[in-house]
Amino acid sequence: MILRSTSRCGEVGALTGAISLVCRECGKDHGHVLAYACDECLGALEVKIDFDRVQVTRTKISSRNKDLWRYREFLPVIDDSCVVNLGTGFTPLLRADSLAKAIGVRRLYIKNDTVNPTFSFKDRPAGIAVSKAREFRMAAVGCASTGNLAGSTAAHASAAGLKSFVFMPSTVEDPKVFHASIYGSTVILVDGTYDDVNRMAALAADRFNIGVVNVNLRPYYVEGSKTMGLEIAEQLGWRLPDRIVVPCASGALLSAIHKGIAEAHEAGLIEDDSVAMTCAQPEGCSPIVSAFRRGLERVEPVRNPKTLVQSLAIGEPGDGLQALRVIRKTGGTAGAVSDQEAIDAVYLLAKETGIFAEPGGAISVAVLKRLVEEGEVGRDEEVVCCVTGTGFKTLEVFPPPENQIRIPASFQALSAAIGPLLR
Numbered sequence: 249m250i251l252r253s254t255s256r257c258g259e260v261g262a263l264t265g266a267i268s269l270v271c272r273e274c275g276k277d278h279g280h281v282l283a284y285a286c287d288e289c290l291g292a293l294e295v296k297i298d299f300d301r302v303q304v305t306r307t308k309i310s311s312r313n314k315d316l317w318r319y320r321e322f323l324p325v326i327d328d329s330c331v332v333n334l335g336t337g338f339t340p341l342l343r344a345d346s347l348a349k350a351i352g353v354r355r356l357y358i359k360n361d362t363v364n365p366t367f368s369f370k371d372r373p374a375g376i377a378v379s380k381a382r383e384f385r386m387a388a389v390g391c392a393s394t395g396n397l398a399g400s401t402a403a404h405a406s407a408a409g410l411k412s413f414v415f416m417p418s419t420v421e422d423p424k425v426f427h428a429s430i431y432g433s434t435v436i437l438v439d440g441t442y443d444d445v446n447r448m449a450a451l452a453a454d455r456f457n458i459g460v461v462n463v464n465l466r467p468y469y470v471e472g473s474k475t476m477g478l479e480i481a482e483q484l485g486w487r488l489p490d491r492i493v494v495p496c497a498s499g500a501l502l503s504a505i506h507k508g509i510a511e512a513h514e515a516g517l518i519e520d521d522s523v524a525m526t527c528a529q530p531e532g533c534s535p536i537v538s539a540f541r542r543g544l545e546r547v548e549p550v551r552n553p554k555t556l557v558q559s560l561a562i563g564e565p566g567d568g569l570q571a572l573r574v575i576r577k578t579g580g581t582a583g584a585v586s587d588q589e590a591i592d593a594v595y596l597l598a599k600e601t602g603i604f605a606e607p608g609g610a611i612s613v614a615v616l617k618r619l620v621e622e623g624e625v626g627r628d629e630e631v632v633c634c635v636t637g638t639g640f641k642t643l644e645v646f647p648p649p650e651n652q653i654r655i656p657a658s659f660q661a662l663s664a665a666i667g668p669l670l671r
């Protein structure tokens with residue numbers, strides 16, 4: 249189904265006529281439409297912005313609010329009045345010297361996306377997709393989610409006054425289900441894998457004309473995550489680090505970060521666009537890592553993901569091939585770690601930086617550590633690890649803490665508890 253954009257929400261903005269969807273495989277230009285697959289070759293469609301028609305400067309960007317809409321010219325929403333903004337983005341890029349020392353790299357930054365409005369990077373793509381759903385005059389939105397996107401889509405839908413239907417595997421962590429429910433969304437738990445969930449959400453998009461953010465709105469959805477790449481460049485003073493390590497499930501985030509960087513270069517904001525894009529996945533579900541390591545030209549699906557890193561348990565990654573191409577093109581690499589290494593990285597990150605992430609968010613740190621130990625990443629490098637989601641939504645995967653003491657309210661008990669620890 250292809251609908252023309254009607255932009256009946258309000259005034260049209262500076263991007264009118266400058267945005268179209270182009271096929272990644274055959275290059276066919278489909279115009280500014282609601283579609284996600286090429287009608288010639290079934291290839292994935294992606295947004296192309298004509299930077300000859302859209303002028304943007306560092307000064308203009310720096311004069312704007314500290315949220316992702318400061319990169320307005322890079323975001324494919326034409327009608328300003330359709331924008332749904334919860335204050336997402338421009339998250340801290342924290343220089344982490346003691347973590348750098350613990351891991352053994354020259355310089356390390358953490359891009360802390362746990363502080364977004366719904367506590368994961370998913371507010372970036374969900375915010376753009378829900379804005380776009382309003383522009384296309386859709387009455388309801390939804391998503392197929394491994395947990396974080398559900399809460400984010402539900403929050404943006406409420407803020408936009410739209411109904412929402414969010415689909416998740418019934419095995420996801422309880423707080424993620426609760427979180428999506430709190431916004432009033434209809435939460436649909438499917439007994440099956442994420443790939444089953446995705447097919448159910450695709451059916452909902454098709455049969456009920458719902459704007460499913462990562463299915464029929466996907467080309468627009470992924471654009472939101474470009475802002476993480478733009479922010480990293482801006483926060484480093486409009487330059488790039490040697491390497492960016494990204495937790496990967498569908499592969500959309502990694503591809504989008506790089507698209508943001510490539511466009512920043514095209515728009516004249518950065519002089520050099522070289523950066524080694526590096527993928528991080530759990531061993532129990534690492535289709536992109538396997539394809540990279542085995543030198544394959546396509547990503548083979550993992551039929552039964554087996555990992556407690558639920559947020560990254562996508563066996564058939566929708567943007568896996570694109571991620572693979574980006575990793576190779578940029579001279580990056582891909583690494584997988586055990587569930588235990590991902591959990592250990594949560595504690596290491598918390599101890600060294602004060603940031604509490606979920607295992608799927610801290611896996612970038614775990615993979616960097618492993619790649620440095622194995623000599624694949626140089627100790628002289630400057631690296632950014634993207635930390636993409638909070639630990640509060642995955643409390644159930646951590647073992648009970650051993651450093652808690654319960655005491656009666658007396659000074660004697662207090663001295664007995666603290667005294668020996670200070671000696």
Ligand SMILES: Cc1ncc(COP(=O)(O)O)c(C=O)c1O
Pocket residue numbers: 368369394395396397495496497498499500501502559560606608609636637
């Ligand atoms: C915390 C977290 N990090 C990273 C990802 C990976 O995102 P993508 O599917 O774009 O590769 C997800 C996906 O759900 C996630 O929840």
Ligand SMILES: [Zn+2]
Pocket residue numbers: 271272273274275276286287288289290291
């Ligand atoms: Zn095509």
